[in-house]
Amino acid sequence: xxxxxxxxxxxxxxxxxxxxxxxxxxxxxxxxxxxxxxxxxxxxxxxxxxxxxxxxxxxxxxxxxxxxxxxxxxxxxxxxxxxxxxxxxxxxxxxxxxxxxxxxxxxxxxxxxxxxxxxxxxxxxxxxxxxxxxxxxxxxxxxxxxxxxxxxxxxxxxxxxxxxxxxxxxxxxxxxxxxxxxxxxxxxxxxxxxxxxxxxxxxxxxxxxxxxxxxxxxxxxxxxxxxxxxxxxxxxxxxxxxxxxxxxxxxxxxxxxxxxxxxxxxxxxxxxxxxxxxxxxxxxxxxxxxxxxxxxxxxxxxxxxxxxxxxxxxxxxxxxxxxxxxxxxxxxxxxxxxxxxxxxxxxxxxxxxxxxxxxxxxxxxxxxxxxxxxxxxxxxxxxxxxxxxxxxxxxxxxxxxxxxxxxxxxxxxxxxxxxxxxxxxxxxxxxxxxxxxxxxxxxxxxxxxxxxxxxxxxxxxxxxxxxxxxxxxxxxxxxxxxxxxxx
Numbered sequence: 001x002x003x004x005x006x007x008x009x010x011x012x013x014x015x016x017x018x019x020x021x022x023x024x025x026x027x028x029x030x031x032x033x034x035x036x037x038x039x040x041x042x043x044x045x046x047x048x049x050x051x052x053x054x055x056x057x058x059x060x061x062x063x064x065x066x067x068x069x070x071x072x073x074x075x076x077x078x079x080x081x082x083x084x085x086x087x088x089x090x091x092x093x094x095x096x097x098x099x100x101x102x103x104x105x106x107x108x109x110x111x112x113x114x115x116x117x118x119x120x121x122x123x124x125x126x127x128x129x130x131x132x133x134x135x136x137x138x139x140x141x142x143x144x145x146x147x148x149x150x151x152x153x154x155x156x157x158x159x160x161x162x163x164x165x166x167x168x169x170x171x172x173x174x175x176x177x178x179x180x181x182x183x184x185x186x187x188x189x190x191x192x193x194x195x196x197x198x199x200x201x202x203x204x205x206x207x208x209x210x211x212x213x214x215x216x217x218x219x220x221x222x223x224x225x226x227x228x229x230x231x232x233x234x235x236x237x238x239x240x241x242x243x244x245x246x247x248x249x250x251x252x253x254x255x256x257x258x259x260x261x262x263x264x265x266x267x268x269x270x271x272x273x274x275x276x277x278x279x280x281x282x283x284x285x286x287x288x289x290x291x292x293x294x295x296x297x298x299x300x301x302x303x304x305x306x307x308x309x310x311x312x313x314x315x316x317x318x319x320x321x322x323x324x325x326x327x328x329x330x331x332x333x334x335x336x337x338x339x340x341x342x343x344x345x346x347x348x349x350x351x352x353x354x355x356x357x358x359x360x361x362x363x364x365x366x367x368x369x370x371x372x373x374x375x376x377x378x379x380x381x382x383x384x385x386x387x388x389x390x391x392x393x394x395x396x397x398x399x400x401x402x403x404x405x406x407x408x409x410x411x412x413x414x415x416x417x418x419x420x421x422x423x424x425x426x427x428x429x430x431x432x433x434x435x436x437x438x439x440x441x442x443x444x445x446x447x448x449x450x451x452x453x454x455x456x457x458x459x460x461x462x463x464x465x466x467x468x469x470x471x472x473x474x475x476x477x478x479x480x481x482x483x484x485x486x487x
Contacts, residue, residue, distance in 0.1 A: 036176035174272035238269020393463035
C-alpha cells in the first residue's frame with residue numbers, strides 16, 4: 001500500500017510542500033466525520049502533470065451504502081468527470097452536480113470540494129452519494145447533511161480541518177453513529193439523533209432539549225462535588241474543537257465539539273456524543289486489579305524481608321558456626337526472592353525486566369557471601385524481559401552460583417566473577433547464561449553434591465526447563481553454562 005507522500009509524488013513532479021502534506025494528513029485523520037454526516041463516500045484527488053486526477057485517499061460512510069465497492073486508490077479519474085474537478089480547483093469554489101449519473105447499476109451525485117491551504121488549492125475532494133441506497137440511519141437526515149455541507153465549505157476556505165483538534169484515534173472518541181447534536185451560535189439545541197438523546201438521558205437529562213441551551217442542562221445535572229474538566233464550557237457551547245468527558249448519575253459520556261464557522265462568524269457546532277460508562281467501569285476494575293497485584297507483591301516482599309531479618313537475628317544468637325553459616329545461606333536465598341517481588345511491585349505485568357533484578361541479586365550475593373578479600377561481580381550482555389516465575393527461579397540459581405564461587409572458588413583470594421547473558425539471535429526465547437570465575441577451579445569428574453548445587457540443578461531442570469554444565473576455565477577457575485528457554 002503506497003503512502004500519501006508516494007502517491008503525491010506520482011501525481012506530479014512538483015512535490016507538495018511539507019506543510020501542505022501535513023494539512024492533508026490532518027484532513028484524512030478526521031474526515032470519517034464528514035463522510036458519516038454526509039452519508040456519502042469521500043475521495044481525495046490530486047492533479048497530475050498531464051492534466052488528469054489520481055485518487056490518493058478514500059473514506060466510506062458508516063451511515064449509508066458505499067458508492068465504491070472496490071479499492072480506487074491509485075486509479076485515475078475518468079475523463080468525463082474531470083471538468084468539474086478542474087473548475088473547483090480554478091475557481092476555489094464548490095461545484096454542484098448538474099444532475100445524477102449512473103455508476104454501474106445505481107445512480108449517484110457528486111459534489112466537488114476544493115481543499116485550500118495557505119491561500120491556494122492543493123487538492124479536490126469529491127462527495128459521492130449513492131441515490132439507490134436505503135435511507136440513512138434513523139435520526140440522520142437533511143440536517144446532518146447540511147452540517148456536513150458547512151464543514152465542506154470550511155474546507156474550501158481553509159478553515160477545516162481544525163489545527164487544534166485532539167487526537168481522534170484515542171480510545172472512546174465519539175463517532176457520528178454514537179450520537180450527534182446540532183447547536184446554534186448561542187448554544188441552543190436545534191437537532192439531535194436518538195443515540196445522542198440516550199446519552200443525555202444517561203446523564204440525567206430526561207426532558208426534551210430542543211430549543212434549550214445545552215450547557216445549562218448539563219450544568220444542572222453535574223453534582224457540586226464532581227470533578228469538572230476545564231474544557232467543559234467551550235465544548236458544550238461549541239466554541240472550540242475539543243473533547244470533554246462528563247460524569248453524572250453513575251454514567252460517563254464523551255463529547256466532542258466541531259465548531260461551524262464562516263470566517264470569523266460562528267454558525268454553531270456539531271457535538272458528537274458517546275456513552276463510555278461501561279468502558280470506564282472496566283478500566284477502573286483493571287486499575288483496581290493491577291493495584292491489588294502490586295500491593296500483594298509489595299507485601300510478599302515485606303514479609304520475606306521480615307523472615308530474612310529473623311534468620312539474621314537467630315544466626316547472631318547461635319553459638320554454632322555451622323548453624324550460623326546455614327542460617328546465613330537461608331537469609332541470602334530469601335533475599336534473592338524478595339528482590340524479584342520488589343521489581344514486580346512496580347509493574348502491572350506478571351513479567352519483569354531481569355537485568356535490574358540480576359544486578360541487585362548479584363550485588364547482594366557477593367556482599368553476603370564475601371570474605372575479607374576483594375571480589376568483583378561483573379554482568380555483561382542482556383537478560384531482557386522474562387516471566388515472574390522464571391525470574392524467581394533464575395534469581396535463586398544465580399544467587400547460588402555466585403555465592404558458591406565466592407565461598408569456594410575464590411576462598412582466601414581476590415578475584416572476579418563475570419556473568420554473561422545472551423539471547424539467541426534466531427530465537428529470542430532461548431538464552432545462554434555463563435557464570436565465570438578466576439578461582440581455583442575443580443577437577444573434572446569431581447562429584448558436585450552440595451545443597452546449593454542440588455537447588456540449582458532442580459530449578460534449572462524444573463522451573464527453567466533448561467540444562468546446566470560445569471567446566472574448568474581455560475587458565476583457571478570455573479565456567480558454569482546455563483541454557484534456558486525463557487517465557
